[in-house]
Amino acid sequence: MISINAAVIDLKRLDLLANGDSPIHILDARAKVLVTFVFIISVVSFDRYELARLLPFFIFPIVMIALSGLPPIYIVQKISLISPLVLMVGLFNPVFDRTVMYQIGHLGISGGWVSLLSLFIRSLLTVGAAFILVGTTGFTAVCQALERLGIPQIFAVQLLFLHRYIFALADEISSSSRARELRSCGKKGLGVASFGSLAGHLLLRTWQRAEHIHTAMLARGFIGRFYVQRQSRFAASELLFMLGWCIIFIALHSFDISDILGGLVTGIFP
Amino acid sequence: MSHHIVEAKNLRHVYPDGMIAIKDVSFRITHGESVAIIGANGAGKSTLLQHLNGCLIATAGQVRIGDTLLTKSTLPDIRRTVGMVFQYPDDQLFMPTVFEDVAFGPLNLGLSGEEVDRRVAEALERVGAGHLQAKPPYHLSGGEKKRVAIATVLAMSPDILVMDEPTSGLDPFARRQLMYLLQEFQHTKIFTSHDLDMVMELCERTIILHEGAIMADGPTGEIFRNEALLTACRLEKPFSMQGCPLCRKRADTKKP
Numbered sequence: 093m094i095s096i097n098a099a100v101i102d103l104k105r106l107d108l109l110a111n112g113d114s115p116i117h118i119l120d121a122r123a124k125v126l127v128t129f130v131f132i133i134s135v136v137s138f139d140r141y142e143l144a145r146l147l148p149f150f151i152f153p154i155v156m157i158a159l160s161g162l163p164p165i166y167i168v169q170k171i172s173l174i175s176p177l178v179l180m181v182g183l184f185n186p187v188f189d190r191t192v193m194y195q196i197g198h199l200g201i202s203g204g205w206v207s208l209l210s211l212f213i214r215s216l217l218t219v220g221a222a223f224i225l226v227g228t229t230g231f232t233a234v235c236q237a238l239e240r241l242g243i244p245q246i247f248a249v250q251l252l253f254l255h256r257y258i259f260a261l262a263d264e265i266s267s268s269s270r271a272r273e274l275r276s277c278g279k280k281g282l283g284v285a286s287f288g289s290l291a292g293h294l295l296l297r298t299w300q301r302a303e304h305i306h307t308a309m310l311a312r313g314f315i316g317r318f319y320v321q322r323q324s325r326f327a328a329s330e331l332l333f334m335l336g337w338c339i340i341f342i343a344l345h346s347f348d349i350s351d352i353l354g355g356l357v358t359g360i361f362p
Numbered sequence: 363m364s365h366h367i368v369e370a371k372n373l374r375h376v377y378p379d380g381m382i383a384i385k386d387v388s389f390r391i392t393h394g395e396s397v398a399i400i401g402a403n404g405a406g407k408s409t410l411l412q413h414l415n416g417c418l419i420a421t422a423g424q425v426r427i428g429d430t431l432l433t434k435s436t437l438p439d440i441r442r443t444v445g446m447v448f449q450y451p452d453d454q455l456f457m458p459t460v461f462e463d464v465a466f467g468p469l470n471l472g473l474s475g476e477e478v479d480r481r482v483a484e485a486l487e488r489v490g491a492g493h494l495q496a497k498p499p500y501h502l503s504g505g506e507k508k509r510v511a512i513a514t515v516l517a518m519s520p521d522i523l524v525m526d527e528p529t530s531g532l533d534p535f536a537r538r539q540l541m542y543l544l545q546e547f548q549h550t551k552i553f554t555s556h557d558l559d560m561v562m563e564l565c566e567r568t569i570i571l572h573e574g575a576i577m578a579d580g581p582t583g584e585i586f587r588n589e590a591l592l593t594a595c596r597l598e599k600p601f602s603m604q605g606c607p608l609c610r611k612r613a614d615t616k617k618p
């Protein structure tokens with residue numbers, strides 16, 4: 093349980109990173125949200141067996157991390173947190189989909205394994221892009237950008253609260269489970285029964301906690317509108333940033349870059 | 363300035379589980395007054411305070427701030443006027459950094475960037491937390507959180523200051539600092555506390571709450587001299603009025 097606590101504190105660090113002032117950080121949040129959106133759409137819309145053409149998309153996270161100065165190891169660690177989840181989702185692909193797609197010597201690789209791997213790569217890319225977005229922009233600014241892009245205000249506010257709720261829940265989990273651990277006197281736990289009541293208790297406490305935080309926000313003049321300290325406009329640099337990336341994504345999606353590059357090379361050196 | 367008057371009339375609050383936390387409480391606090399609300403644990407102090415800026419809605423009765431009756435439509439105005447520091451700072455701090463947390467209120471007031479920066483710096487300085495501004499609130503100690511929570515409210519420069527146990531969990535130096543700060547604050551201030559010595563120093567008027575009802579409302583000195591009343595409400599005289607504890611102990615042991 094200590095580890096849950098540590099993982100969450102670590103996640104909160106993502107919000108702190110957003111206070112940097114790299115060229116990526118100072119871009120208008122809307123530009124970053126839109127680019128991330130186009131990136132995710134282009135990655136997700138590939139065929140479920142696609143592998144090779146997904147790989148060039150790693151250029152986006154790599155360049156963004158390099159330009160923004162986010163700690164790469166930290167981002168990779170956070171992304172790896174979700175890999176068990178992805179494996180669970182794709183677990184049955186190899187079981188149900190047994191048609192052989194690739195033949196390596198005597199080993200036939202079934203479509204199920206290929207689609208599992210493809211799912212895995214896609215989740216790395218999309219989750220990574222989302223982390224980079226929050227880490228260079230900050231959650232509040234992302235919500236504000238969504239609203240300014242035309243998402244109904246109520247959804248944007250809900251998203252903001254969900255984000256806070258997750259942290260409140262994690263805080264409660266760590267303090268309750270510590271209390272439970274300390275009172276179980278070194279035994280492995282108090283059995284399933286105590287876990288049941290712990291879970292119910294947690295839900296209520298988190299609910300109450302979230303309500304208190306909401307009250308505190310209202311008490312400080314929150315009326316459902318977002319304000320962020322960083323003032324930015326949609327200027328030439330934003331336009332350039334957006335156009336550049338979108339062209340790259342669309343190109344990567346429509347043409348097989350490795351094929352073209354290969355063709356060029358073989359064209360030059362026949 | 364009638365603006366800084368706080369008036370509660372026949373206030374009653376019943377929690378959803380049937381607990382009657384406040385029964386028929388009325389008082390009127392005028393401009394510039396400094397009032398302490400004291401009472402045992404569970405007397406209903408926090409519940410009462412949360413009615414003053416509409417965090418809780420009364421089951422019956424009404425609250426008036428200045429000339430304004432507290433209703434749904436006047437709520438935003440009232441919240442701008444009444445600054446509230448909650449009992450548990452964890453419930454009050456929710457932004458990624460101390461700076462952003464203190465800036466949250468002023469930004470909601472629609473202030474511009476520079477003005478916000480100025481107010482945040484000033485508020486943090488006043489509670490002696492300037493060095494904490496880049497830290498995330500969850501990394502602070504309890505007393506530091508409390509001071510930041512107070513700064514979040516000061517940054518909004520409220521006309522009326524309401525604080526729920528402001529000195530609980532503070533070290534002696536921070537407590538003293540907060541007392542100076544409260545002394546400086548010229549407008550109406552209302553706070554609950556178990557720190558009766560602070561109450562003696564800062565408040566000319568005290569209200570005793572006991573099981574959700576007002577048991578006494580009057581000059582602080584008078585109330586603290588009434589030992590029977592204090593005992594009935596599960597309270598004690600402030601230490602400064604109890605004399606030197608060592609001497610008293612000697613006197614006690616001499617008794618037959």
Ligand SMILES: Nc1ncnc2c1ncn2[C@@H]1O[C@H](COP(=O)(O)OP(=O)(O)O)[C@@H](O)[C@H]1O
Nearest residue numbers: 377379381383402403404405406407408409410
């Ligand atoms: N959300 C709630 N639901 C039910 N009862 C509550 C709730 N909050 C407080 N109470 C009860 O109301 C009474 C007054 O609480 P409170 O105002 O917090 O007292 P205190 O004077 O210690 O601040 C207590 O008996 C408490 O148990």
Ligand SMILES: [Mg+2]
Nearest residue numbers: 407408449526
């Ligand atoms: Mg209380």
